[in-house]
Structures are given as structure tokens and as C-alpha cells.
Amino acid sequence: MIITFLDDLKDHRRPQGQRYELKFILLFSIMAILSNAKSYRDIARYMKKNHSKLNKYFGQEWKRAPSYTTVRNIIQGADKPGLETCFRAYSRSLLEPVETLR
Numbered sequence: 001m002i003i004t005f006l007d008d009l010k011d012h013r014r015p016q017g018q019r020y021e022l023k024f025i026l027l028f029s030i031m032a033i034l035s036n037a038k039s040y041r042d043i044a045r046y047m048k049k050n051h052s053k054l055n056k057y058f059g060q061e062w063k064r065a066p067s068y069t070t071v072r073n074i075i076q077g078a079d080k081p082g083l084e085t086c087f088r089a090y091s092r093s094l095l096e097p098v099e100t101l102r
Contacts, residue, residue, distance in 0.1 A: 003027050005090040012077045020066050025074045026083075028054055040075065044068040 006023040013022075029037075032046035047054065047065040055062055066074075 002030070002090050005086045005093075009082050009086055010079055012079065013074070020062065020070070020074070021060075022074065022078070024054075024058060024060060025066065025071065026078070027058075029071065029075060040072040041068045043075075044071045047071070 003023055006026050009022060009026070011018065011022040028047050028050075029043050032043040035046060037043045037046050044065065044067060051062065051065040054060060
């Protein structure tokens with residue numbers, strides 16, 4: 001799953017400013033974009049609208065969804081070369097044959 005690749009990314013934020021884990025902000029942003037989000041505000045709206053489901057399915061305990069500015073700042077500050085490396089590694093993993101049970 002892509003989250004295992006996102007987990008390898010270095011977080012640019014200070015430890016005190018990490019209310020939301022980077023890998024989940026990025027994963028939920030990807031999910032929002034796949035659901036037709038076109039802007040940071042759309043991504044934040046997606047997270048707010050699906051807050052309880054995302055918490056439940058991904059084992060998070062966010063009291064509230066991140067604000068639009070939080071989403072924007074995290075994404076804009078993300079390590080771009082690291083993200084590219086992450087996506088390339090994930091894409092390569094999709095090409096690996098899956099063992100089947102016989």
C-alpha cells in the first residue's frame with residue numbers, strides 16, 4: 001500500500017508542530033485528489049467531510065480535520081524530490097509479480 005512508501009518521507013516540520021502525521025496528510029490528500037479535489041481548500045473539505053471515516057479506517061484519533069492552511073503548508077513544505085522517489089518506488093512495486101496461491 002502506498003502509505004508504507006509515504007512513511008519513508010522526511011517531515012520538514014518541527015516535532016512540536018506535528019499534530020497530524022505527514023504520511024496521513026499526504027495519503028488523504030491523494031484520496032481527495034482522486035475524488036476530484038482541485039485545490040487545497042477542496043482537500044481540506046474532503047478531510048473534514050470524511051473525518052470520522054478516515055479516523056476509523058486508518059486508526060487515527062484526530063479530534064478535528066486539519067484546516068486548509070495546515071494542509072497547504074504541509075504539502076507546500078513537503079520534500080519534492082523525496083515525494084518523487086516515493087512515487088517512483090511505489091510505481092515500481094506495482095510492476096512486481098504477485099505470488100498466487102495454488
